[in-house]
Amino acid sequence: MSRLTLPVMLMFSLGLVLIGRADQNLSGHLRSGLDDLLAPAYLLVSGPIQAAEHGTGAIGHLFDLSDENAQLRAENASLLQWQAVAMALEAQNNALKASLNYVPSPVPQFSTGDVVADIGGVYARSVLVVLPADSAGTNMVGAIAMDGRGVAGRVVEAGSRAARVLLITDLNSRIPVALGPGGAPALMTGTNGPDPALLYWAPGQPPAEGAMVLTSSVGGAFPPGLPVGVVHYDAQNDPVVLPLADLDSLRLLRLFSYPDSLPVLTPIARTPKPAATHPRKR
Amino acid sequence: MARRPAMRRQASLWRRLDAASRYMFPLGSLVFGLFAIGMPFGLPGQAELAPVYAMACVFFWSLYRPSSLPAPLVAIVGLLLDLLGLSPFGLWAVLLLVLQGVTLALRRRLAQQSFFLTWAVFSAFASALACLAWMAQSLLTLSVLPVLPVLVEMLLACGFYPAFAGFFIRAHRGPAAVELA
Numbered sequence: 119m120s121r122l123t124l125p126v127m128l129m130f131s132l133g134l135v136l137i138g139r140a141d142q143n144l145s146g147h148l149r150s151g152l153d154d155l156l157a158p159a160y161l162l163v164s165g166p167i168q169a170a171e172h173g174t175g176a177i178g179h180l181f182d183l184s185d186e187n188a189q190l191r192a193e194n195a196s197l198l199q200w201q202a203v204a205m206a207l208e209a210q211n212n213a214l215k216a217s218l219n220y221v222p223s224p225v226p227q228f229s230t231g232d233v234v235a236d237i238g239g240v241y242a243r244s245v246l247v248v249l250p251a252d253s254a255g256t257n258m259v260g261a262i263a264m265d266g267r268g269v270a271g272r273v274v275e276a277g278s279r280a281a282r283v284l285l286i287t288d289l290n291s292r293i294p295v296a297l298g299p300g301g302a303p304a305l306m307t308g309t310n311g312p313d314p315a316l317l318y319w320a321p322g323q324p325p326a327e328g329a330m331v332l333t334s335s336v337g338g339a340f341p342p343g344l345p346v347g348v349v350h351y352d353a354q355n356d357p358v359v360l361p362l363a364d365l366d367s368l369r370l371l372r373l374f375s376y377p378d379s380l381p382v383l384t385p386i387a388r389t390p391k392p393a394a395t396h397p398r399k400r
Numbered sequence: 401m402a403r404r405p406a407m408r409r410q411a412s413l414w415r416r417l418d419a420a421s422r423y424m425f426p427l428g429s430l431v432f433g434l435f436a437i438g439m440p441f442g443l444p445g446q447a448e449l450a451p452v453y454a455m456a457c458v459f460f461w462s463l464y465r466p467s468s469l470p471a472p473l474v475a476i477v478g479l480l481l482d483l484l485g486l487s488p489f490g491l492w493a494v495l496l497l498v499l500q501g502v503t504l505a506l507r508r509r510l511a512q513q514s515f516f517l518t519w520a521v522f523s524a525f526a527s528a529l530a531c532l533a534w535m536a537q538s539l540l541t542l543s544v545l546p547v548l549p550v551l552v553e554m555l556l557a558c559g560f561y562p563a564f565a566g567f568f569i570r571a572h573r574g575p576a577a578v579e580l581a
Contacts, residue, residue, distance in 0.1 A: 124501050127471040131478065131493035138489030139540065145482070145489035152483050156435070163439040235440035238447050239486030240549045241537060289543065310546050 146275045154277035157248055160235040168369060226341070226374040227256070231281070233368045243288040243310060244271070247281050247371050260339075261375040268345040268362030269293075269333060270371060281373065285365055286314055286346070294336040295346055295359075298329035303336060306346065306359055312366075313358040316349065325349045325357045341376055425576035426468045430457040430477055438484045447485065448552045451492060451533070454481050455526050455557065456564040458496050462503040463511055463518070464572055474500050487533070488540045495529050495536075519561055526557030 138145050214220075231247040238244060249258065258276035262269060263283045271285040284291055291308035297319065304319040319325050329349040335342040347359040430453075437450045454477060461469040478493025485492070502525065503510070510518060530553040538545045574580075 124471040124497060124504070127475045128494065128497045128501070131475050131490050131497055134479070134490035135488065135494060135540075148489075149483050149486075156438075159435070160440055163441065167440075167442065236442060237438065237440060237484075237486075239484075240447050240451065240533075240553070241545050242486035244486065289541070289545065 150275040150277035150280070150282065153246055153275070153282060154279045157234055157246065157280040160237075160246060161232075161248065164234050226376045228372045228374045230370060230372050233371055234280070236368070241289060241310065243285040243308065243365075244274070245283050245285065245368055245371070247273075247283055247373065249276070249279060249281055249373075256375060258373060258375060261373040262340065262344065263371045263373050264344065265363045265368055265371055267364065268347060270361075270363040270365060270368060272339075273373060283371060283373075286361060286363075287312065287365060293340065293346070294334040296332045296334040296342065297325045297349060301332075301334070303334060306331065313350070313352070313360055314347075316357040316359060319357070324355070327351055331359050419578055422576055422578045422580070423468055425571060426457065426461045426465065427473050427477070429571065430454065430469075431480065433457070434477070434480060434484060445552055445556060448549055449556055449560070450485055451481060451530075452526060452553055452556045452560060453564065454478070454492070454496060455499060455529060456522065456561055457568075458500050459503055459522050459525060460565060460568045460572075462500045463507055464568075465576065465578075466504060466507070468576065468578065469500075471497060471500060487537060491533065491536055491540070495533055498532075499525060499529055515565070519565070522561050523554070523558040526561075527554045530554055530557070 215222075229250050229252060231249050233245050234248050235246040237246055247263070258273050258281050261273040261276075261281075263271050263273060269286060271283040271288070271291065273281045274284045275282040286293060286306065286308055287310065288308045289310050291306075291314070293306045293314075295304050295306045295316075296302065297304055297316075302320060302323055302325070304325065305317045306314045307317055308314045316325055316331075327349060331346045331349060333340040333342060333344040333346055345362055347361040347363075349357050350360045352358055433453050434450055437446060437453055458469065458474055458477075474496050475493045478496040479490065481487070481492040481496075482489050506521075510521060530550045534545055534547070534550045
């Protein structure tokens with residue numbers, strides 16, 4: 119009897135591998151349940167660490183208060199100049215849009231969450247975000263996570279309390295991007311390293327060093343024009359993207375859920391969904 | 401005279417609790433250790449340490465106290481490791497069971513050997529399992545995964561086993577010794 123348990127359990131686990139392979143939702147559900155359960159514990163550990171890092175309430179920053187004040191004043195002055203520039207540009211932009219009959223893109227809902235744990239596996243890069251109370255009930259899977267500077271990743275699993283964000287550096291991350299002012303298409307793929315690689319750019323036009331990388335709406339998973347990073351060449355013919363988001367020390371993430379972000383021409387069958395959702399909205 | 405049976409009954413309850421807690425110690429320390437390693441301390445190599453710790457636990461307890469870590473519990477721990485460590489569901493359950501099977505098969509010869517030999521054997525087993533995990537995961541995701549984490553796992557397995565084993569040996573003689581209850 120006891121001799122049989124090991125082979126039986128081995129067969130059982132092999133069966134589980136097959137089941138998990140066939141039904142990706144199973145492990146996703148279990149994992150988000152576990153994340154929900156563990157999120158408070160993670161918060162208990164990462165809270166003090168973050169507090170110590172920021173020096174909030176601690177004596178950490180007392181010693182360079184005057185330096186920091188001077189720096190902040192200087193930054194404030196330059197930011198006020200930029201504010202003036204931004205307001206002028208906004209006015210100009212509005213005027214130009216008005217003369218172009220520009221159709222504004224839909225405004226996404228967003229909610230902001232604390233990053234409680236940077237829990238990658240051995241071959242995975244992801245972070246866990248605690249969802250705020252006001253986002254309860256909305257389906258966060260597929261939401262786009264951005265920090266203050268750029269796209270950090272996408273929500274792949276979400277429970278009631280916590281959501282798991284797959285970072286753009288993860289091996290499984292594939293993001294259609296547009297390069298430079300012309301918006302040349304390419305695919306940004308994670309490598310588990312710090313900088314994702316660029317694939318499938320047009321052979322005649324290699325991406326230029328320093329070109330801006332924005333998301334592209336090809337495939338319909340992302341809205342166009344979100345800032346991702348900057349093109350950089352590590353070696354010849356091997357362009358990578360330097361992400362704008364500070365992926366090593368994410369603290370706060372905004373999760374943008376685009377209610378109907380798919381453009382009209384997306385080659386994904388999407389007829390049943392609008393029929394089901396629109397009557398409720400109206 | 402009349403008091404004695406009552407006292408014995410009470411003692412036996414406590415003794416049974418004691419025995420149960422001793423019996424559960426390996427599993428408890430394994431699960432607690434996995435959760436503790438999974439906490440976001442931000443240390444380098446933390447993700448690689450979790451499977452190494454699980455392997456060390458399964459190897460040591462299968463070698464010296466196989467009754468306290470039976471196969472179903474090992475499978476459950478493997479599933480927990482997969483959920484915590486983002487590996488394909490069930491992969492580490494299979495690998496830990498393989499490790500337990502191999503360890504149990506070699507148990508009679510290995511248990512009498514010196515610490516250094518068991519250390520070397522564990523390092524070899526853990527390295528082989530890390531390579532197996534890499535291969536299986538590469539196959540399941542149909543891509544060539546980076547090799548560096550495998551090397552890190554091997555180094556951690558080799559370097560941390562004495563520390564883990566020191567803790568386990570103390571537990572083996574004290575809080576996990578069912579026969580002392």
